[in-house]
Amino acid sequence: MPTPVFLGEFEQFVLLSLLEASRDLGHAPVQEVRARLEELASRSVSRGALYRTLDRMEEKGWVEWSLDGSDVPERGGHPRRHFHVTPEGIDVLRVSRATLLDAWSRLGEVLG
Numbered sequence: 001m002p003t004p005v006f007l008g009e010f011e012q013f014v015l016l017s018l019l020e021a022s023r024d025l026g027h028a029p030v031q032e033v034r035a036r037l038e039e040l041a042s043r044s045v046s047r048g049a050l051y052r053t054l055d056r057m058e059e060k061g062w063v064e065w066s067l068d069g070s071d072v073p074e075r076g077g078h079p080r081r082h083f084h085v086t087p088e089g090i091d092v093l094r095v096s097r098a099t100l101l102d103a104w105s106r107l108g109e110v111l112g
Contacts, residue, residue, distance in 0.1 A: 005095040013041050014053050015093050018063065018085050027066075027082040030054070054083060062089030 007015075017036040021028035030050065037045050057063045065081040085093075104111065 003095070005092050005099060007092065007096040010041075010049075010053060011057065012093070012096065013037055014050065014057070015062065015085055015089055016040065018083055019090075019093075022084050028084060029080050029082050031080075033083065057089065060088075060092075062086055062092055 014033070014037060017033050017040055018028045021032045021036055025032060030047075034045055034047065034050055037050065054063060054065075058065065062085065063083050064086055065083045067079045067081060
């Protein structure tokens, strides 16, 4: 088994939401990731919390982003960042999932 990785719930939800949006749209604009994240987590998510988490994940090499110059909102005039999960981010999700499944399986008789 690979070295255990313990992602926080929010980090897992962000990565999963990014993967889902990228799969469906070919890219993941933040507003789409936020909408999917709020649906998955059943709670509201602030833009600040999401951007801080995405920035932390970028530092770890789990996500990357690009600017889409054609996607400039009328107000504000800044191009939007489009994110995607890197192969390292997918690996960390896989290892985290395996770690959690192993922990749950050890307590199957208690947790049912």
